[in-house]
Every structure is written in structure tokens, then in C-alpha cells.
Amino acid sequence: MKKIIILAAAISGIVVFAQEKKSDTVKAKSIEGITITKQVFKKQSDRFVYDVAASPVAKGNTTFDLLKQTPLLSSTDDKTLKIAGKNNALIYINGRKTNMDAESLVQLLKSTPAENIQKIEVITVPGSEYQVESSDGIINIVMKKKLSDGLNGNMRMSNMQNKFNGSSASLSINYRKDKLGISGNIFSGENIQAQSYVLRNGNDMSSNESVGDIIDPNKNLGGYLNFDYQLTDNSNLALTWNSWYNKSYNSTVDLFNSIRSFDTKENAYITSYTNSRNREDAKSYNNSVNLNYEWKTDSLGSKLNINAAYLNYRRFQFTDNKTFIADQYGNDIRLAQTVYQDLPQIINNVSGTVDYIKKFEKDLTVSVGANYNKTKTDNDTKYDTYREGAAVVFNPNHFVYDENIYGLYLTVEKKLSDKFSGKIGARYEITNSLGTSDNTQNPEYQNIKRSYNNFLPYLSFNYAINDKNNISYSFSSRMRRPSFWEINPVRNILTEDNYTQNNPFVKASSTYNQEFTYMFKSSYFLILNHSFFKDQITQVPLQRDILKERLDDQGKPILGPNGKPIMDSYKQLRYIRTNFGDKQEMSAMLGVQKTFFKQYLTTNFNIGVQYNINNGSLSVDPTSGDVFPIYENKRKSASMIIQTNNTIRLDKKKTWFLGVNYFYVDKQQIELGMLKNLMSLDLSIKKNWNDWTFSLNVTDVLKTNVVEIEDYQANGNYNYVKNDQFRRGMTFSIVYNFGNQKVKKVRDIEGASDAIKSRTR
Template sequence: MKTPLLIAAIFFTGFAFAQEKKQDTIKTKSIEEVTIKKQVFKKQSDRFVYDVAASPVAKGNTTFDLLKQTPLLSSTDDKTLKIAGKNNALIYINGRKTNMDADSLVQLLKSTPAENIQKIEVITVPGSEYQVESSDGIINIVMKKKMSDGLSGNMRMSNMQNKYNGSSASVSINYRKDKLGISSNIFAGDNIQAQSYVLKNGNAKSSNESIGDITDPNKNLGGYLNIDYQLTDKSNLALSWNSWVNRSYDSRVDLFNTIVSDSTQYTWSKNRENARSYNNSLNLNYELKTDSLGSKLNLNAAYLNYRRFQNTDNKTYGSNISRDVLGLNQQIIQNLPQIINNFSGTVDYIQKFKNDFTVSVGGNFNKTKTDNDTKNDTFIFNAQPPVAPKHDPNHFVYDETIYGVYLTLEKKFSDKFSGKAGARYEVTSSLGTSDNTNTPEEFRRIDRKYNNFLPYVSFNYALNQTNNISYAFSTRMRRPSFWEINPVRNILTNDNYTQNNPFVKASSTYNQELTYMYKSSYFLILNHSLYKDVITQVPLQGYPVSPDGKVGTNNVLRYLRTNFGNKQEMSAMFGIQKSYFKEYWTTNFNIGVQHNINNGTLAVDPTTGDRFQDIDGKPVEYVNKTKSTSIVIQTNNTIRLDKKKTWFVGVNYFFVDKQQIELGLLKNLMSLDLSLKKVWNEWTFALNVTDVLRTNIVEIEDFQANGNYNYVKNDQFNRGMTFSITYNFGNQKVKKVRDIEGASDAIKSRTR
């Protein structure tokens, strides 16, 4: 979902004290309090920096909550983070990419207290030295520096009440003794993700409507172990292990279907699913400092193993207008495993010179194999004449090799002006093979080789102490995620399902951004992005016509993963941050305007070669060549209730105007969130209420020129309440273990 949300920053003051000592006698002078305005949110070279060390927002919050209130960052689903409302966010810690997959990383961020964070850096347009996909941006979390030896840690417990109740707990420990540092975390939780759906599609002559609920129970267990040893004064060796397990048994989909054509039919779709996932990664890192200016060599070797086992039982029952469950009409049993193995390596060298000139050079290697041995068994009941069961196996194996090299030059020409230029060159080779004899021969082998040259340039100019301007241009590509190319169907109803696509190819993105900042309090960002061969999911409906000319008997709707033309996004975002009444009230107000231009058509199912026609036999295609302009308004407010800074109230609100996306017109969204927080010594108690007005519900509608329409309403029950308790223990001056970037990190984001 492309949702251009902005979040503003927070000011805080510091105090400077002075004492005067007399030559013969010591007299204590009255200490004068001096208020110092610190730049809490500022632009530095290629990034925005948000200093949160003394912010009232940080205390007692989770890292995920803090990120949602960081300028330029947002989340509308409480699961994913966006930069400037559109860029996907990759998480770094102390300059190193987190060595975790997407789901476990979110769980970790939600279970980690935010008090240990010094600042957050937001890189909207990453340089050539970063391995990022498409329009991905980077969030770099800089932890507080703690120097002494010892043991420290924290514990956090929370209970959540949305439609169902859930709970989570975590323990983090940091230990340092001389040259050895150990950091570990373990977290566990359980919840039931609930959703309700209204699905409508069809035309004036025929229509389908499905209404019902989805419940998805989840149990999570995960953690990490980082060991860092200082070999010499200039070199370190580190080993990182991350693990995450998810179990989702007895997930349920219950949809009541109304099919209108020559007559009206009623059915029930009752789907049951058991799934479990395992993600383990191991990374070995060596770092060598080569001089006193900060030059260094960094080597990484990593192994990643991801396994998901999914079994579904999809049943369609007859029904009537009273919604009674009658006889079983059809049953589809699916076994959908996915196994991913990746070996990766990276080499990075940074050479700094005394004249403020920096050269970065490096390369990466990724070797990935995915194994998807799926099985589908279809049983038709009460058919005349009887229909034999259909066994449809498909063993799809995908091998991919990526080589990449980069060069970046960075120069500070003066105190006012700095620039950066670079390029990345990548070579990708992939082979996908399928043993499914029910598909045409050309669909059983997909062999691709492509090279990409990806330039980057940026500059930053401080006009004076209060005015700053910067510009950045970047070219990137997006490779499809591994689940997107796994050719399986996820069935909603008998005639409505999503279909992944092994033929999806990489897309390209061209980003440019102009930023103006005034007094580190006001900022204006102008952005333009061009996407070519957009990877997305689009609806194609009608009566399918197979390549051999056979016409289907039912009007079906397939949500197909595919490359869907080109897209442009243009946005202007303005933000302001202020504190009032001696910082008793900190408020952030932001407003943004985004203009989307979509240009895509789809007439053929890329996985089967099927074309579609309407009930009169006329060809059907899905067309989205529309434009939209949307407005976004967001405000975050923190109110301090007492002088000792122990009681806080939070009031947050956002409104997202309707906008055109690939699936159709996304209607407006808004949410009001409230919080109450109490700080007591090393304990923090917090109560958060989200979506108080219950207005954060997704609605998408699309009307085609040929008369077809499609409507989706998805309620994820975002209104809820969370109560949490956080306790910090041990020596709070323990130095953090060095956070290490894994060589396989660029691959992990594609496993989900």
C-alpha cells in the first residue's frame, strides 16, 4: 500500500552549569540555568538525523513505537514501516543491517525498549554502497554508547486486546568483560490475527459476493546471540546467530458466497490451514581498522536457512439464502512447502583521507536455491457424470546467483558544501524449473541473465546556519521475492484465488529528491519516482479461455502477481515541529500531497496462458491508466503532566486521502491513537489505545470500461488496547556489543 505519511520530530532542552572557584576560599555561586536549543531533527549529507536521547517519547516505548513517531516514518498496519509514505524501510543498527527476517525483526522491535537509542538516521535515497532493492530506504538506529564492563538488561511484558487477546514477553542481556562482548535476546508471544472481508466482483449480467471472517492463531519464539571479540586494538571478530519460529495451526477462512448469473446460487467456502516457519541464520564478521582516520576493511560470510510448511484443506459446501451448510461440493487439499538456502559473502573497504575525501569500494556474492515441492488434490462431489479426482503436483526449483561491485566517492568541499557520487554494477543469473506436466513446455523452464548499472549522485549545501538544501538521484532494481515466484494458488473461494508467478522479472526504479530545511524545524521534500515493470498484484476476471480454446463455465476472479506496466509518483511534503510551555507540550504537524500516475494493462494469465472473455464472448482485460492526487495530514502530540517528567499523555492522529493504486481506488484511511505512560525509577508502565474511532479499514474499488467491477473491504480490527511493563536492570553503563551486518541480509527481505 502506498501511503504517504509523515511524522515530525521533538525538541528538547539541555542545561549548562558553571561554578566559580575563589583563590583562597571556595564559595558556591548560584548556578544559572541556561537553555540550549539542540537540533533534534536535522539534515546531514545523505540522511536525516533525529536525536531522541532526551525525548519523552522514548521512555517506556518500544523501538517500533518510537520509529512510528520518527519524522518521515510511518506505519498504517502496525506491521510494516514506510519512509515518506512510500519507500520500504530496511533496518540498520549502528550502521549494520539487522541480521533477521522481516517477521522476527518486527517482533524484536516491538519487544525492545527505546531508552537505549541515541538517535535515528533516515536515508531516503541510499548510496551505491548499500545493497537495497528498488525504492527501499534505510533506517539506521544508533544506540547509546556505554563504556564500562558488566552486565545489564531489560525485561518487557505486554498484553494486547484487539478482537482477540494476545500477550508477549522478552528479555535482553548485554555483557562485556575486557575484549569480550555478548549480546542476547529471547522473545515469545501469541496472538490471533483477525480479519473480516467483503469481496464483490462481476458486471451487470453476473456477479460474485463473498462475506466472512479469517482467524489466524500465531505463536512466536525467537531471539539472537551476538559474540564480539577484540583481537587487537584494530581488529574485531564477531559471530551472530538469529533464530525465529512461527506456528500457525487451525487458521480458518469462512466466507459465504452469493453467485448471480441466470440464477442465484449460495455456497460456503470453509478453508483450514496449518503452517509453521523456521528461520535460522549465521554470520561471521571480521573488521580491521587500517588507520586513525576511520579507514577500515569489513568481511562477512553468512548462511541462511528458511523453511515453511503449509497444509490447507479448502472445502466448498452448498447453501441457501438462510446460510445453512448443506452437502460438500468440492474439496482441494494443498501441501505448500518452501525451503530456501542461501550462501553469501561481502567485502567492503572504506579509505578516508585528510582532505575530507572518502573512497568506498566493495563487492558481494549471493547464491540462493529455493525448493517448492507443492501438491494439489481436487475432489468433485455429486457431479453428473462423476468427475475423477485430479492430482496436480508441481516441483518448482529456483536457483539464483548474484555478483555485485560498487564504487562511491564522497567529498566535503567546505563547511557548507559536500557531495557524493557512485555506481553499483550487478550481474544476475537465475533458472527456474518445474516438473508439472499439466502446463505447457515453455512454462517449465525459466532461464534469465541480466546485468544492471546503477548510478547514484547527491549533494548537500548549507546556505547558512538556518537554511539547508540537498538533492539526490538514484537508480535501483527490485527482484521478486521468493514467495512471489513460487507458482502456487492461495484459494479464497471456488472462483476467487491469488496466483503467484514464476515469470515475474525484475523491475527498475528511478528516484530523485530535493529537500529544503529551515532552522532544523521546518522541512520541505519534493520527490519524483518512476517505476518500470512494476511488480504487483492485479485482478483479472471473466470466463477463462485456455490456450487450446476451451472456455470455462464459471466467471472467475484471479488476483495475479505480475509485471504491470509503469508508474510515476510525485510528492510534496511539508513538516513542522514545535514545543510549547517549557516542553510540557510537544507537537508535530505534517501535511503532504502525492500524485500517482498508473499505466498498466493485463489480458493474459502469465502462469497458464489463459485469456478471458465476458458472458457474450468479448475479450476482457484489466486496465489501470488512471491518475489521482491525495492529501495526507498527521499530528503527533506528547503532553507532560508533571514537572518530574514521570507522567505523559500521547495523542496521535492521521488522515490519508483516497488514492489510485494498482488494484483500484483505495479509499481514505484515518486513525486516532491515545496513550498514557508512567515512569517510576527503572519501571515504565504504558497503556496504548489504537484506532479509537475504528476508522482504519481498507476499502478498494475498481470500475472497468468493459463493465466489470471489483470491490474489497478488509477490516483487520486495528482498534485495540495494549498494556506493557518494562524493567531495566543491571549496570546500565555496559557497552553494547558491536552490531554486525550479515552477508545474507539483502536476501532475507525477499523471503517474506
């Protein structure tokens, strides 16, 4: 149920941080106590490279914590990682994409020790060889090379206190003997996610206000197991299994609704009250298996890489939504409506990739490859409505979606001189899909075919002017296919008159990205970015007045002098998932990453401006054909972004560290309206003691990271959302490292189904 609110109310988590991430060039906590004997942060032809091998921050930290402290990276919600100016960050390890879904990947990063990391590469504009969508960027984690056989591991325990208490524990192991390597991880945790909402919409004649809370308890269990065997000196075979389970039972959404309408006969406003009480039981399973073969074909580094994968994702969700007629104090009077929803989703994917990288002498590299994805989603939804004194309404919908994606790519990379290098490439993708439904009320759903081909070029160059100055430019074009939940034509009820509606007619959108970078002395940088989104996929609030019979306390219609029921005007709000025009985003960011005072202070400071041009309008619900007053977002906005992240070493032995981090994002126009300014102050302290690490983190100390969005339309309609996700909290963790720390790291393998996984969320 929490997902309904997040999407329905304002898509706050997604929109806010998809916008806020522009500040994430900003969000780069510093690495403590680095001994600068070489370039720590530098720009290569198509990526930024951050060398963290010598940093004591890695000791006792998780990989997720280390990533948050990398220039150009950030996490404002401690759940997702963002790259400056990008919608999403895909995680690669040793050049191979991690083979798991988004939620389990975050938990994996939070339970994996950071001591094994050599460097972090940030690819802001990925080349044609990468399977990415929209303006996604890539974070490539390069692991240290271990030298000897043996066993090592890491145990971690943490406790978090926000509005509620949560705890987690993890165990990671890594074993190598001769040609065989085995690595594994297991993680478990419990937490209760809490949110509060204020939702207002309407006009001078009618309006709704909903105020309430979400309480969502979660239990998680997951992990991975990797087997890697060296067949010959030049070939390896690997098998990877990932599994994740989430249980969220008795999740609740309680909203008190005030519905005001204007009675023209009485020339006065009439206010009625209801309580919406939603209860949800949900659980999800995610299992994937990947088989990888790698063959090094020559001494220059040429290689063939083949992957075959299977992914099974299952989510079972049951909701009980009750609407009670209430008095002005929120007391229930009677039950007015009950809606039961059974919302299962099953996704099966079979995938394969083939990549061949050929390296020639004189610094020339040619890469060619192909991929295939076959996905089937099965959504057998049941929707039953009960009203007092009325017949039960059954509205089942069995929606099945089949999709086939074929892709080819070619890239050529050449170092033309010691100063100049370039890369050019292209992808060609063929997508065929078919959605079928047994919904007789909407015959248009019964057979939805899509077929489109896309040619996606890429270009980049890098020029080292001298030892101190470096410039680079990149251009890419990408597609953004809708997530599988977005095209499942299900309605998620928030209140009786407010709900979200997914849309099977959503089509893929196109994105064109350009980026210019200037770097000085490997410490100061300027990034200019421009992104154009065509037919962008988002959520649009449509609202209109509807007429309802006025009821007495017994639920019976009140009759007028003419003997007919008195009708009142109420406001109906639908959040429709759809393609909503075009959008441009432009940003300029200045940053510095540097150490001071004999490395007692390491700081990342960023300041920038962002300019958004929105051009969208919608007046017809594409899922039903219902006509609404037009909703427009044809506005421009400029906003400022400031962020500073500092790590202070407190002793000579490099065992105590203090972190002080702050960000500010000015108000800006997004799809749903004007997003008000956001800010957060985070503090942390860490103690390293032999193989133990103790740390305490306090987030959003000033309790200022609260989302507010407001929108006023020319036709008089307005919409307001306030969402507090209780980000202020405290986390205490204890980490113990054991075993032979020179154990060679097992290869992390890219999965063939990875491009599909992000669309299950």
C-alpha cells in the same frame, strides 16, 4: 491462509500501506520533553539525523515505539515501519544491517529497550554502497557508547486486546568483560489475528459476492545471540546467530458466497449460494549465522569489513479447502468440492560481502566493495482436487529456483567547503537465475532462465546556505527483484472461482528516484519526491465469464428440453502476480517538528499532496495463456495527506506523558482501483517510576482505519474489496530495567545475507 486472503482479496495490507506510506512523511510522533540545547532534527549530506539521547520518551519504551515517534517514520499497522515516500524501510544498527528476517526483526525491535539509543538516522535515498532494492530507504539506529564492564538487561511484559486477546514477554541482556562482549534476546508471544472481508466482482450479467472472516492464531518464539571479541586495538571478530519460529495451526477462512447469473431463456437472474471453508496448518523456521571481521586500517577511520553468512528458511503449509452448496441463509446442503494443498518452501542462501572505506585528509572518503549471493528455493507442491462423482485430480509441481547475484560498487564523497558537500557512486550487478519444474501441464515452467546486468548510478549533494537554511538533492536507480514466493507457480484458493496465482515469469523491475529537500531552522522542512517504476511488480485482478452445468440439490446436472445440461454463466476471478506496466509517484510534503510551552508540548505536523500516474493493462494470464477481458489502470489521481502527532508532558518531574496522534489519507488511485480515504486516532499514556515504566496505548479509537477499494472498468467489469483488520485495540505493558546501565553495547553486525531476507516474505 490469512496470507492468501491478504494477497488475493486486494493485497490490502501491502498496497494500502505502500501507498499510505507516502503519508508517512506525515507519521512522526513527537519525542517528549526534549531539552533543546542543540539541533534535534537536522539534515546531513545524505540523511536526516534525529538526536534522541536526551529524551525521556526512551525510558521504558521499546526501540520500535521510539522509531514510530521519529520524524519521517511511521507504522500504521504496528508491524512494519515506513519512510516517507518509500516502499520499504531497512533497519541498520550502528551502520550495519540487522541480520534477520522481517517478522523476527519487528519482534526484536519491540523487545529491545530504547534507552540505549543515541540517535536515529533516516536515509531516504541510499547511496551505492547499500544493498537495497526499488525505492527502499534505510533507518540507521546509532547506539550510545557505554563505558564500563558488567551486566544489564530489560524485561518486558505486555497484553494486547483487539478483537481477541494477545500477550508477549521478552528478556534482553548485555554483558561485557574486557575484550569480550555478549548480548542476547529471547521473545515469546501468542495472538489471534482477525480480519473480515467483503469481496464483490462481476458485471451486469454475472457477479460474485463473498463475505466472511479470517481467524488466525499465532505462537512465536525467537531471539538472537551475539559474540564480539576484540582481537587487537584495531580489529574485531564477531559471530551472530538469529532464530525465529512461528506456528499457526487451525487458521480459518469462512466465506459465504452469492453467485448471480443471468438466464437469457428465463430472462431473469438466478442466484446460487456456496460456503467456502478453508483450514490451514502452517509453521515456519528462520535461522541464520553470520561471521564478521572488521579491521581499522588507520587513525582517520578507514576500515575493512568482511562478512560470511548462511541462511536457512523453511515454511510448511497444509490447507484443506472445502466448498459446500448452501441455501440463501448460509446453511450447508452438500459438499461439492475438496482441495488439499501441501505447500512447503525451503530456502538456503550462502552470502559474502567485502567493503573497504578509505578516508583521506581534506574530507574525502572513497568506498569500494563487492557482494555475492547464492540462493536455492525448493517448492515441492501437491495439489489434489476431489469432486462428487468425479475422478480425483492430482496436480503436483516441484519447482526449484536457483539464483546467483554478483555486485560491485564504488562511491566518492567529498566535503568541498563548510557549506557544500557531495557524493557520487554506482553499483554494477549481475543476476543469473534458473527455474525448473516437473509440471507437465505447463511445459513453459520446466526451464525458465534469466540473465541480466544492471548499472545503477547515484548522485547527491547538500548545501548549507546559512545557519538557518539547508537544501539537498539526491538521485538513485535501483532494481526490484521478485520475492521467492511470487515466482513459485502455486495457486492459492480463496473460493471455487476466486484464487491467486503466483508467476514464475515475473521479471525484475527498475526504479528511478529523485528527491529535493529544503530545511529551515532544523524544525521546518519541505520534501519534493518523484519515483518512476518500470515493469512494476504487483497483483492484477482478471475476471471473465465461464459456463458451468446447473446442478440440482443432489449435485446432478439439470437437463433442458433438448436433453442436454443447462449451462449457466459464472464469474471467475484470478489475482495474477505479474509485471503491470509503469507508474509514477510524485509528492510534496511540508512538515514541522518543534516544542512549545516550555517543552510541555512537542508536535510533528505534516501536510502534503500526492499525485499518481498509473499506466498498466493486462488481458492474458501469463501463467496459462488464458484470455480475459482487458484490465486497465491508466488513471491519474491527486490526494491530500494530513498528520499530526503530539506528546504532552503532564508533570514537572517528567514522569507522566500523554500522546495524541492522528492521520488522514485522502482517496487515491492504486493498482487495484480507487482506495478510499483512511484515518486513525491513537491515544497513549505513560508513567515512568524509577526503573519501571507502565504504559497504555489505544489505537484507531474511532475505528476508521478500514480498507475499501473499488474499480470500474470500461468493459463493465467491477471489483470491490472491504477489509477490516480490527486495528482498534488496547495494549498495556510493564517494563523493568536492571543491572549496570553503563555496560558497553556489543557491536551489532551486518549480515551478508540480509539483502536476501526481505524476499522470503
